[in-house]
Amino acid sequence: MVRTRAFDPSTALSRAVDLFSSKGYSETSMEDIVRATGVSRYGIYGTFGNKRELFEQALERYAEGMGKQSFLRLLEPDAALAHIRAIFDERVEDMCNRDENRGCLFIHTAMQLAPDDLETRGVLQKFMKRISKAFAVGLESARERGEVKADLDVKAAGELLTSTMFGLVVLGRTGFDRATLDGIVESTLASLTG
Amino acid sequence: MVRTRAFDPSTALSRAVDLFSSKGYSETSMEDIVRATGVSRYGIYGTFGNKRELFEQALERYAEGMGKQSFLRLLEPDAALAHIRAIFDERVEDMCNRDENRGCLFIHTAMQLAPDDLETRGVLQKFMKRISKAFAVGLESARERGEVKADLDVKAAGELLTSTMFGLVVLGRTGFDRATLDGIVESTLASLTG
DNA sequence: GGACAAACAGAATGAACATTCTGATACAGA
């Protein structure tokens, strides 16, 4: 019975992810989201709750997308170093595609995190640790294949890669040119191979 | 003649720097600044202009402080690698001092930067390049002293250090423990010595 | 000591925002 929903919650959430990851939580207004999704306030609030809850779902979705798009492949045993390189290259590509104005929801969230919001901090930490872990697994494959230094501490290196990846995004956002970003990727990979 | 100003603009600006660097531009209200400085709206607006202009001066001051406190020493020729380590250690220390809730005005600004605000982007890029350059100079001294790999590309490595430093702050903000952050610093330095 | 002008505290203003409300709409089921 009754009227059917005129929008797809999943695609609406995707739009919200785009907005939040480009502008962060506080700079993104519900008005922005209504406009970008084409969904009425009623629909947004009814489906996602309030802004805060929508954000949490967006963060969840963002992490999921990042995993599927980039990090899952690190768990496969083949061509591990190439996969790591690909992840960094994609980030650089993203950053240089100026018209898309891509940001990073993790960095935005980390910076805007209220000191007392332990719950979101925990969620974010979980996602970042997952990234480090994926890097470490990839590095271990690469190590077994002789693609990186035999004595590489893959756990520590995974954390370093995570850190450098975020730094790369910060520099990209600041408008550093592609050559510089590519150079950082190159140095990073070089430090793994010794 | 007439009444004298009851506050010191320089210390007021310092407070503003603290607020902006911990919470970023948009999450910091003029009310916050009035409260934290103890200066009246009249004094703030009269001395610094509007919020935007105050922010620009805060960014300038932040960069200056960072240079004096951390990066100037890299231009001295002695003990270069130790200086680089000290800079990273101080960052880690800052991040782990939870009660201070220190952030990073550069990262906040990079992330919040409107895509069309080329002026602020330029300013920020200038500051970040200065950091890269300081690292490169320090690395060159270190190279001459045999503290790092003889074939190190100091320019590229300087940019990598800059990137990693920002990433370190992002992880610190997310609540990664000291051991992990120290590990990242260790790996970073290890990658320089080969 | 008195007068002036700049500095003060805080009220006033107008815009933006998150959230709720309202009256109109349109679709499933009879």
Place this chain on the structure above:
DNA sequence: TCTGTATCAGAATGTTCATTCTGTTTGTCC
């Protein structure tokens, strides 16, 4: 085709914010 109800667009509400205004205070110079 008709009814009922969930959905819609956008108006209403109450809060927060940046900025300006106002009436008061105070330090300096004559």
